[in-house]
Amino acid sequence: MTRPEPHIDVRPVTEADIPDWIRALNTGFLRTPSVADTEIADRASYILPSRTLGAFDAGRCVATFRSFPQELTTVGGETVPADAISNVTVTPTHRRRGLLTRMMAHDLAAAKDRGDVVATLIAAEYPIYGRYGFGPATWTTQWTIDVPRTGLDPRWSGPEDGGRIDIVDGADVRKIGPELYERVRRAQPGAVDRDERWWLVNTGVLHLDRSPWTEPFFAVYRSAGGEVEGLVAYTADDHWSEGKKQPLNTASVKWLITTTPDAERALWRYLCSIDWITTVKSGWRAPDDLLPFFLPDPRAAGATSSADWLWVRILDVVRALQARTYDGQGALVLEVVDGAGLAGGRYRLEAAADGASCTPTTATAELVLDIADLARLWLGDESAVRLAALGLVREERAGAARVADALLRTSRRPWCPDIF
Missing domain, CATH: 3.40.630.30 (Gcn5-related N-acetyltransferase (GNAT))
Known part of the structure; x- marks a missing residue:
């Protein structure tokens, strides 16, 4: 109480x-x-x-x-x-x-x-933030790869596409990482910006006594034309079978960013080719990551956890809905309920491939939903039909939830690579 x-x-x-x-x-x-x-x-x-x-x-x-x-x-x-x-x-x-x-x-x-336009957070506990209008807008998954089971050729020596992979140090990462990440995050719904301090902390220049720094390995993928298209940071343990007869080391990915599927494929292939590495832990990845299907046997990558990640609280419905693009075309009147009085109201969304408008309206509502549930739909990850089945949104016009899905859902799921 x-x-x-x-x-x-x-x-x-x-x-x-x-x-x-x-x-x-x-x-x-x-x-x-x-x-x-x-x-x-x-x-x-x-x-x-x-x-x-x-x-x-x-x-x-x-x-x-x-x-x-x-x-x-x-x-x-x-x-x-x-x-x-x-x-x-x-x-x-x-x-x-x-x-x-x-x-x-x-x-x-x-x-x-x-x-x-919005507020964001990473929720340590699920039940806390919904009452303040936040909804889980992105999810994340971790995989563990059983390398011997993958079916990958153990004789692999480098990318087949003419690109190359090189080990670099933290100073190199601070030079090439920010520009690469800018390209990554501009193409990834749900991604957030990284400031200079992020790169200093994640390359060991800044660290606190209570968080001892372990220098990771850094590897960069360059395309056949020499352009930086991927970076990975990873650590490795020192584990052997009983009697020290066989190395059974694990590579743990701290972060991996790429601008192309070729770069992503090459870096995962590289991690699975390192001598002594029999297990690769992916770290937090997009829930529909391509990783398992880069492997001849996708079951070699087992999903070890799945969790809600970035929570969003919409503060300006008009700007939020006008800021994103839409693959479909149509119109929908939304009744948005906001107990805090920050962003509630009735809005008409008109969307098309060449842009969208969202305006306050007095027209009859077609779909009624809480501001937290609008946040779940906004980045394209959640289904209005599913939320209706759960009793979280209400159709005032039959079929309105399907219209919402046709307008709002995306072909790839949003993802936030960072915690903050």
Whole structure:
């Protein structure tokens, strides 16, 4: 049961609050609550105090919340400004007192005023964020490849398409990675931008004492014309059979990005060809990734987990629906229910291959749905017909859910490669 306690002060942090805010953050995530000077300096270097909230009870921070600017790629490649939410915790002694609700309301109202089209987050727990209008807009899957079972030729020595694969170091990755990723994310609905700090952290230039850095291997794929089309970062363990008779090592992919199927095929083939590697763990991939079907025996890649990933909260229905493209043509009147009063209303969507318009209307609604369920449909992953079967959307006109699917669903599923 929620016990609102208005004497607890919810406000943006000051510089002096940062050590206490980090302690509360570490407590909420069950990390050691001690705060190192290096962690204070690191946090202070990139957080935005005006968008970093804390709940303070008698001067002590008991809940944390942070947001930052982000760009999110929509269907068709256009990006929209997003309010990215992270570092959300409530100290165990202060649960069920409405602190998250107060921090979320503060942040979403500010995001709406700024003109952000959506808010985004990665949900640690599924039940929390639907009540704030967020819906799971992308999913992700992990595969484990049994290399000896793949049927791949063990004599493979390089790409057959004239491209090449080279081992590079972190400095090389910082030079070629950002431009490559820009091309990747512009073509991938659900992808978000990566700033310079992302590349510094993921190549070991920046790291915290509580997160020891293990240098990964980096490999780059260049096409026959010399263009960089793929990068992979991976680590390997040191495991042998009993009596050290046979190496049984696992390569674990930290991230793999490509702009072409040829590059993707070549990098997975490379990982499966490394001497001593008998298992490859894919890391988090798109739910309809091509990976299993690059292998002669697709069953050699077993899906070991599947989970919701990027959650989206639409703040501006008109701009969100006009920002994406549509393969089909048609019109639909949507009644969008938003308990927070940020983006609800009745809208007429008219879509065609050459563009779309979305306008407020007083026409009779054809499909009624919550703002969270519109977010599930927006990037093309979910089916309105399926949501109707679950009782989450309601048809006011027979067949309206099928019309929504014809307009909104995409041929490939959206995917967010990152966690934040």
